[in-house]
Amino acid sequence: MLLAYNVTNKQAYHTITGQFRKTGNDLLHVPTEKGLRYEVYIAFVSADRSRQSHMPIWGKQ
Numbered sequence: 001m002l003l004a005y006n007v008t009n010k011q012a013y014h015t016i017t018g019q020f021r022k023t024g025n026d027l028l029h030v031p032t033e034k035g036l037r038y039e040v041y042i043a044f045v046s047a048d049r050s051r052q053s054h055m056p057i058w059g060k061q
Contacts, residue, residue, distance in 0.1 A: 002028040003041040020047065 003014040019026040030038065044053040 001041075001043040001045075002026060004028055004030045005039045005041070006030070007037040007039060008035065 001014065001016055002018060003012060005012050013028060013030045015026075015028055046052070
């Protein structure tokens with residue numbers, strides 16, 4: 001799961017199901033206008049869906 005929260009406009013951009021680990025990356029498209037601030041969160045789920053990670057904040061921009 002990828003989540004980018006636009007603090008400036010109070011909008012969230014997310015994807016619930018992402019790529020498998022073997023893919024090596026994933027993308028989340030968000031507006032890139034100057035002056036926008038985002039908080040970014042990520043979470044992982046095992047391939048058999050039996051375990052999931054906690055979702056700490058990944059970074060602030």
